[in-house]
Structures are given as structure tokens and as C-alpha cells.
Amino acid sequence: MNYELVIGLETHVELSTESKIFCSCGGHSAANEPNDCVCPACSGMPGMLPVMNKRVVELAVTAGLMLNCEISRYTTFDKKNYFYPDLPCAYQITQLNHPICTNGLVTLKTSQGPRDIRIKQIHMEEDAGKLVHSGNSSFVDFNRTSVPLIEIVTQPDFRSAEEVITYLGKLKNMFRSGGISECEEGAMRCDVNISVRPEGSSEFGVRTEIKNMSSFEAIEKAIKYEAQRHMDAIEFGTEELVQETRRFDDVSGKTFAMRNKETEADYRYFPDANLMPIVIDDEWLEAIKAAKPTAVDEKAEQYRESGISDKEIDMLLANNKILRLLDDTVALGCNMKDTAAYILTDCMGILRKAGKTIAELDVTAENLATVIKMVSDGKINRNAGKKVLIAMIEDGADPTEFCKANGLDKQVDSSAVEGIVDAVITNNPQAVEDFRNGKVKALQALFGACMKELKGAGDPTVIKALLEQKLK
Amino acid sequence: MNEYITKICETGNIAVDDTILVKDAAATAGSRILEGFKPLFSAEAVTRLHEKGYTVSGKTATGEFGLDLVGEFSYYAPQEGTLKGAAAELVANGEVKAALGVDMNGATRRAAALSGVDFLKPTYGTVSRYGVISCAASGEQLGVYAKNADGVKEIMEVIAGHDDKDGTSLPAESYDYSIADVKGKKVCIVKELLEKADDETKAKVNAFAETLKANGVTVETVSCDIFDLANTAWQILMCAETCNNVSRYDGVKYGHRAEKYRNIDELYVNSRTEGFNFLTKTVILYGSDVLSKNRYKDCYDKSLRVRRVVSEKMAEIFASFDAVLTPVCSKTSYESYDMNEAFIKVFEESVFTCVPNLIGSPALVTSGVQLMGKNFSESTLLSLADVVERMGE
Numbered sequence: 001m002n003y004e005l006v007i008g009l010e011t012h013v014e015l016s017t018e019s020k021i022f023c024s025c026g027g028h029s030a031a032n033e034p035n036d037c038v039c040p041a042c043s044g045m046p047g048m049l050p051v052m053n054k055r056v057v058e059l060a061v062t063a064g065l066m067l068n069c070e071i072s073r074y075t076t077f078d079k080k081n082y083f084y085p086d087l088p089c090a091y092q093i094t095q096l097n098h099p100i101c102t103n104g105l106v107t108l109k110t111s112q113g114p115r116d117i118r119i120k121q122i123h124m125e126e127d128a129g130k131l132v133h134s135g136n137s138s139f140v141d142f143n144r145t146s147v148p149l150i151e152i153v154t155q156p157d158f159r160s161a162e163e164v165i166t167y168l169g170k171l172k173n174m175f176r177s178g179g180i181s182e183c184e185e186g187a188m189r190c191d192v193n194i195s196v197r198p199e200g201s202s203e204f205g206v207r208t209e210i211k212n213m214s215s216f217e218a219i220e221k222a223i224k225y226e227a228q229r230h231m232d233a234i235e236f237g238t239e240e241l242v243q244e245t246r247r248f249d250d251v252s253g254k255t256f257a258m259r260n261k262e263t264e265a266d267y268r269y270f271p272d273a274n275l276m277p278i279v280i281d282d283e284w285l286e287a288i289k290a291a292k293p294t295a296v297d298e299k300a301e302q303y304r305e306s307g308i309s310d311k312e313i314d315m316l317l318a319n320n321k322i323l324r325l326l327d328d329t330v331a332l333g334c335n336m337k338d339t340a341a342y343i344l345t346d347c348m349g350i351l352r353k354a355g356k357t358i359a360e361l362d363v364t365a366e367n368l369a370t371v372i373k374m375v376s377d378g379k380i381n382r383n384a385g386k387k388v389l390i391a392m393i394e395d396g397a398d399p400t401e402f403c404k405a406n407g408l409d410k411q412v413d414s415s416a417v418e419g420i421v422d423a424v425i426t427n428n429p430q431a432v433e434d435f436r437n438g439k440v441k442a443l444q445a446l447f448g449a450c451m452k453e454l455k456g457a458g459d460p461t462v463i464k465a466l467l468e469q470k471l472k
Numbered sequence: 473m474n475e476y477i478t479k480i481c482e483t484g485n486i487a488v489d490d491t492i493l494v495k496d497a498a499a500t501a502g503s504r505i506l507e508g509f510k511p512l513f514s515a516e517a518v519t520r521l522h523e524k525g526y527t528v529s530g531k532t533a534t535g536e537f538g539l540d541l542v543g544e545f546s547y548y549a550p551q552e553g554t555l556k557g558a559a560a561e562l563v564a565n566g567e568v569k570a571a572l573g574v575d576m577n578g579a580t581r582r583a584a585a586l587s588g589v590d591f592l593k594p595t596y597g598t599v600s601r602y603g604v605i606s607c608a609a610s611g612e613q614l615g616v617y618a619k620n621a622d623g624v625k626e627i628m629e630v631i632a633g634h635d636d637k638d639g640t641s642l643p644a645e646s647y648d649y650s651i652a653d654v655k656g657k658k659v660c661i662v663k664e665l666l667e668k669a670d671d672e673t674k675a676k677v678n679a680f681a682e683t684l685k686a687n688g689v690t691v692e693t694v695s696c697d698i699f700d701l702a703n704t705a706w707q708i709l710m711c712a713e714t715c716n717n718v719s720r721y722d723g724v725k726y727g728h729r730a731e732k733y734r735n736i737d738e739l740y741v742n743s744r745t746e747g748f749n750f751l752t753k754t755v756i757l758y759g760s761d762v763l764s765k766n767r768y769k770d771c772y773d774k775s776l777r778v779r780r781v782v783s784e785k786m787a788e789i790f791a792s793f794d795a796v797l798t799p800v801c802s803k804t805s806y807e808s809y810d811m812n813e814a815f816i817k818v819f820e821e822s823v824f825t826c827v828p829n830l831i832g833s834p835a836l837v838t839s840g841v842q843l844m845g846k847n848f849s850e851s852t853l854l855s856l857a858d859v860v861e862r863m864g865e
């Protein structure tokens with residue numbers, strides 16, 4: 001019998017904000033020591049009150065707009081109660097009754113054609129801390145408590161692991177390019193709800209939930225393992241399926257049921273009286289919309305139209321930093337396709353040779369635009385442009401000053417170039433003679449002589465044209 | 473009785489209840505669970521008083537988390553004999569000019585009535601709750617004990633106004649506490665509430681009404697039967713929120729930790745069993761129950777709806793009257809009793825005090841009676857109190 005997989009996802013994404021969701025602690029990701037980034041509020045001391053970080057609302061709304069959601073104009077927070085040492089207040093502030101975004105839709109490009117995935121809701125919540133175990137003791141680290149998260153809940157619309165991975169990849173690109181989240185290792189975590197049914201059936205099978213996975217590889221493996229387990233149970237009666245929460249073990253590649261105690265808790269949700277309902281009025285929503293970066297799909301389309309290849313587009317979308325550098329440089333009046341080539345070919349090549357990562361790329365859009373314009377205006381040639389880029393990336397040089405200091409901009413005016421071409425013609429009568437007698441190679445020698453005189457700074461096409469013109 | 477849990481300054485003029493934080497002074501909310509806890513900062517109200525040159529004399533005893541009648545069940549200062557509120561007594565004796573307390577379930581107002589001083593439970597959101605050891609966040613307010621209306625006014629003018637550190641703080645920078653002429657004001661007495669009090673208390677209310685009349689205030693008796701309903705709703709919300717807010721006291725981070733435990737569950741259970749008193753445990757159990765999946769809709773959710781109904785009903789009354797005059801409690805004095813009876817006793821007494829907590833409106837205790845008003849009517853309440861206080865001088 002053929003079976004169909006039915007999968008729904010809950011994805012937690014850490015937002016890129018300067019401070020935590022309800023206090024002013026910042027920089028938890030840079031904290032070296034446990035509890036370096038805590039205050040009385042996020043460590044659960046009495047007398048402290050949560051104060052809403054507005055940026056979290058704006059990023060959550062932006063994410064909702066990207067996923068074509070309805071934005072709630074009235075949104076509230078609830079408390080979810082459970083005891084665990086990494087949860088300092090013994091409750092997590094989250095959204096149950098009035099989430100910030102609902103009813104969204106994303107379209108995936110899959111090998112089976114386009115697939116629509118409905119988004120049920122997006123809600124805001126705070127992260128918990130973590131436990132550090134050592135010998136017989138356990139310690140709590142609250143650096144992560146109250147770090148802002150959004151949870152994106154889909155309808156059970158996925159039919160394969162491939163679709164799930166495509167969706168997650170899309171979220172990742174979208175959120176990185178939109179400044180929602182850096183989506184670094186562990187900053188995106190998934191709970192997968194999965195069931196299996198005979199193809200053509202409209203009833204759902206027994207559903208299990210696999211909790212808290214962060215690598216795409218693990219998610220894919222877990223789905224495949226779990227699907228097979230369900231199918232074996234249905235087909236061969238290997239075991240009785242029960243609705244339960246499971247965890248995926250990376251080492252064995254299998255899923256295991258979690259203890260009931262951890263899963264069947266009554267979280268006693270209720271409204272948080274310390275946080276007033278948030279009202280998103282027209283003015284605020286419009287401001288968020290105006291600040292929203294172009295959606296990835298639209299962006300990809302723009303790039304494609306400008307002639308950038310699909311492979312290059314994927315490279316650009318995978319890294320927010322180079323994406324921004326491209327957009328900002330284009331905004332300064334540079335050609336889109338040229339700029340992409342400068343970034344993806346020249347800059348990346350230089351970085352690779354220097355053994356540096358993209359994170360270490362320290363080139364401003366202004367400086368990059370200066371180089372690109374000097375080349376396109378014929379002030380320096382492409383080769384010299386590359387030299388300038390190397391100096392910028394390796395030594396943080398300023399392009400204009402570097403050109404001046406190294407004489408690259410000396411031959412900027414065409415009369416200087418013309419003078420050199422004339423001198424070369426006068427000084428190489430034999431070569432001129434040969435060329436006039438039909439020896440095409442002789443032109444190459446004359447051209448080489450010009451380039452030598454110009455120290456590689458002149459525009460090769462201009463020089464060639466000048467030579468041909470003068471030798472006629 | 474031992475009023476101070478911690479003495480801070482011999483010449484201080486403001487006492488601060490143990491439910492409010494003063495930087496570096498032990499803050500326990502009367503509970504063993506917070507034994508040894510010293511806050512890193514002061515409550516906003518305390519900071520504002522400091523800035524205006526007031527000094528804190530010390531931390532005064534309260535009942536555990538302010539859940540009892542007047543402060544009888546403090547772990548640090550248990551009371552025998554006739555019950556009194558510590559901060560209210562210090563104000564009554566003239567040892568301090570004023571005191572700060574947290575009004576959550578009427579304990580501060582009852583204490584003021586028993587000691588014959590004033591206590592204002594201000595409009596919700598007008599005084600920052602930053603630095604209040606919170607239990608029932610949706611209805612608790614930091615308030616002021618003082619000898620008379622003038623004293624309350626003086627302190628309120630310092631501590632009220634917007635605070636960024638409290639998400640429930642209203643935007644206004646200041647409010648009106650001026651004492652003005654009361655001629656022509658209209659006050660009502662709620663028949664159903666008055667009937668719940670003993671004769672001595674009734675006599676106090678009636679005497680207050682007579683003095684008001686003598687000063688040109690109209691006093692009428694009206695009928696309104698929402699108070700029992702309001703009380704049940706508030707007890708449900710109060711228990712639920714308190715249960716949740718004291719969950720953080722688990723023996724892991726600060727405060728009392730049991731000596732014996734074999735794992736994290738035992739650490740929680742043993743620390744909390746030893747740390748909380750019977751009344752707090754009762755509140756935790758009720759609160760946990762009303763929030764549970766099966767009960768939420770019929771208890772917590774319904775109480776939120778009752779809150780709206782009571783708010784509308786009170787708005788109707790305040791459309792015709794400037795204030796409602798009521799008893800503060802059913803009796804004029806209490807003797808110590810067994811803690812097993814506390815939950816029911818407090819429940820019965822809070823029928824007089826619950827409405828301002830439930831709907832966020834202000835209430836002023838003065839001359840052993842209570843004046844309730846609509847939001848931001850503190851000036852009217854203080855003016856009515858003042859005219860009676862001056863007659864008694």
C-alpha cells in the first residue's frame with residue numbers, strides 16, 4: 001500500500017534584537033561566562049516587572065508580513081506555568097489567546113512543482129536559560145532567559161521531508177535577508193508533528209511530535225525514521241502507535257518516547273497582568289511595512305531580471321551581509337549585475353586567498369561603489385580595480401587614497417594615455433612597420449609596451465582602439 | 473509587638489512594609505521562603521521619596537505576602553492577642569510621618585482602620601509597582617499610610633506618576649490630590665455592605681455620614697448586590713495570580729532552601745513546604761485549581777467577565793455619586809486565631825475591600841471607614857476625609 005506523510009511544523013526562531021524581550025540586557029550571544037548577561041528581571045528576582053521591547057513586536061510583524069499573515073491589531077501575552085530550574089520565574093511569557101500574526105501562506109518550489117503551506121500563527125515568547133551539569137552538581141545559566149523568540153506554527157500541509165527542508169531553508173533565507181534573525185546554529189529550533197495515512201485517505205493517522213531539533217540534517221533523518229516507524233506499525237503491526245512526544249537521538253538515528261511527566265503537564269495558561277495588551281494602530285503598522293525589506297521572492301526576481309545567475313542568487317540570499325552590501329551599493333548608483341560579480345567573484349576570491357570569512361569582510365558600500373564607478377568611468381582599469389579591492393579587504397585601505405598613492409589614477413585623462421600611445425609608436429618603428437605589413441602579432445607587442453608604460457593603469461580597450469586608430 | 477523587621481535609620485520618617493524593596497535591606501514579604509534575600513535596588517516609590525529628602529526608618533512586618541487580615545501571620549513577627557498592623561501602628565504612634573504598604577487583599581486598609589490612621593489605595597497604574605513583591609499583579613497597588621488626608625496627599629504627590637520600569641504604569645506624570653471644598657458633593661452608603669458589619673462599625677459609618685451632612689454633603693442609602701460576586705471573582709483572580717507569582721520561590725536561586733533533598737523535585741517540594749505558611753499554601757492550591765484546564769473557563773475566565781460587570785455596575789453608581797461610604801471590615805478589633813481559619817476569615821472580610829482591587833479604582837480608609845471613588849477621584853476622597861478629620865480635632 002502507498003502511504004502519505006502529513007507533517008506540521010512549529011519553528012522557534014531567535015530574533016536579532018539588541019536587548020532581551022522584557023529587560024534591557026543585551027549581547028547574550030557574545031557573553032563568555034554563564035550569567036554574564038542577566039539582570040534582576042531576567043533572573044526572576046521579586047519586585048521586577050517585564051517591560052515590552054517594541055523592536056520584538058516590529059520584527060514579529062515583519063516576519064508575519066513576509067509570510068503573508070494577517071497582523072493582529074490587538075495582541076496579548078499569557079503565562080505558561082511549569083517548574084524547571086532553567087526557568088527563573090517558573091513561568092514562560094508567551095502568547096496563547098491573541099497571537100501577533102495568523103493565517104499566513106508560503107509557496108515552496110519543490111521537485112513536484114509549487115506547494116502552498118498555510119501558516120496557522122506566529123507568536124512571540126521568551127526563551128529559557130540552560131543547565132550546566134558537572135559531576136554531581138547542576139548549575140543554571142540565565143544568559144538565554146528572556147531572549148526573544150517567535151514561534152511559527154504551520155497547518156499540517158507538508159507531505160515529505162523534502163518539503164519541510166525546503167520550507168526551513170526558505171525561512172532561513174527570508175529571515176536572514178530581512179534582518180529578523182541571523183539564524184545561526186541553534187537559533188532556529190523545530191518541533192515536528194507527523195502522522196501517516198493511506199494515500200487518498202482524508203482522515204489523519206495517529207500523530208506523534210518530535211521535539212526540539214535544530215539541524216536540517218537531523219530533522220530530515222528524524223522525519224524519515226518516524227515515517228517508516230509509523231508505516232511499519234500500520235502495515236505489519238510492529239507496534240501500537242500512540243499520540244506522544246518523542247525525541248530524536250542523533251547518534252542512533254532513532255526517535256524515542258519521552259516520559260509522560262514531561263509531556264502531559266497542564267501548563268495552566270492565563271493572561272499576564274504585568275503586560276498591557278499591545279495595540280498596533282495603522283500608523284505603526286504602516287511604519288513597519290515601510291521599513292520591511294523586500295521579500296526574498298521579489299528580491300530573487302529582481303536579481304534574476306538583472307542577469308544574475310540562480311546559483312549566484314542562492315549565494316547572495318544565504319548571507320545577509322553580502323546581500324546588504326549588494327543592495328546598498330546598487331542604491332548608490334552601481335549596476336546590479338556588475339556589483340554582484342565584484343562581490344561574489346572578486347571579494348569572495350580575495351577573502352578566500354586571505355583565509356578570511358565573510359564575517360570578516362569589512363568593506364563599506366560607499367567604498368565598493370567608489371571602486372566600481374572608477375572602473376566603469378574608465379578612470380582605472382578592471383585590473384587596477386582588483387588591486388584596490390585587495391588593499392581594501394586586506395588592509396582596510398581607502399580606494400581613492402590608495403589609487404593616488406600608487407599612481408593608479410595618473411592616467412585618468414585620455415590625453416595622457418594618448419601621449420603614451422604616441423610615444424610608443426614613435427619609439428617602436430620596427431613593430432609599426434611589421435603591423436602595417438600585415439603582422440597582426442606586432443600590435444600585441446605595441447599594446448604590451450603601452451601597458452608597461454602605464455603600469456597597468458590604462459583602460460585596455462581604449463588603448464587598443466587608440467593604437468588601431470593611429471596605425472591606420 | 474515588634475513592628476520593625478529591619479531597622480534602617482533611627483531618625484527615618486517613612487516606614488516601608490516588608491512587601492516593598494529597599495536596596496540592601498532584607499526583603500521577605502513576611503515569608504520564610506525569602507529568608508536572607510536582599511534586593512539590589514529600591515522600589516520606585518522609595519527612590520522618589522529619597523530624592524525628596526525623606527528617609528526610610530525601617531522595614532515593617534507584614535503577613536506572609538500580605539494575604540492575611542492585618543499582618544498577623546508574619547514568619548518573623550507572629551502576633552498574639554489583639555491584632556494590629558505594624559506600619560499602621562507606627563504611624564498612629566507618631567513614630568513615622570507615613571508608611572508605604574501594598575494593598576492586595578485589604579490587609580493594609582483593615583490595618584489602617586484598626587489603628588485609626590488613613591490609608592490610600594490609589595487608582596491602578598498611578599503609582600509604580602516596580603519593587604513591589606508582587607502577588608496579584610492585576611489588582612495590587614502600592615499605597616500610603618498617614619495620620620490624616622494631608623499626610624497622604626504629601627506622600628502621594630511625591631510617589632505618583634509614570635514609571636518606564638512598570639509596564640502597567642499610566643502615562644501621566646502627576647495626579648490631583650488637592651484638598652477642596654466638599655459642599656454639594658454626593659455620597660452613598662450601600663445597604664448590603666453596611667448590613668454585613670457589627671453595630672459598632674455601623675455606628676462609625678453613620679457618624680461619618682452625619683459629619684459629612686453637617687458639611688453640606690448629601691448622603692443617601694442605595695442598594696447594590698454585586699459585592700459578594702465581586703469578592704468571589706477577586707479571590708479567584710488573586711489566588712491564581714499569587715500562585716503563579718510565588719512559583720519563582722523554589723529554593724534554587726535565593727531565599728530558603730531545604731537542607732535535605734535528593735533531587736530537584738525534592739529540592740522544590742521540601743523548600744516550598746518549609747518556606748510557605750498554611751495560608752499561602754491554601755492560596756497556591758486554590759490558584760492552581762482555578763487555572764487548571766478543566767476549571768479555567770468556569771473559574772478564571774468567568775471572573776474576568778465578572779470584573780467587567782462590576783466595573784460597569786460601579787460606573788453606574790459613580791455617575792450619580794462622588795463616593796461610596798462603606799465599612800472597612802465587619803468588626804472594630806480582632807483577636808489572634810488559628811491559621812487554619814485564615815483563608816475563610818480573610819475571604820469574608822475582603823467583601824468590603826475587594827471592589828477597588830478588582831476594578832482598579834481608588835479607596836481611602838479614614839476615621840475607621842472607607843470611601844471608594846471612581847478612577848482618579850483621589851482628590852475628592854481626600855477632601856471628604858479631611859473635612860471629617862478636621863471636625864474631630
Ligand SMILES: [Zn+2]
Nearest residue numbers: 023025039042
Ligand atoms: Zn535582563
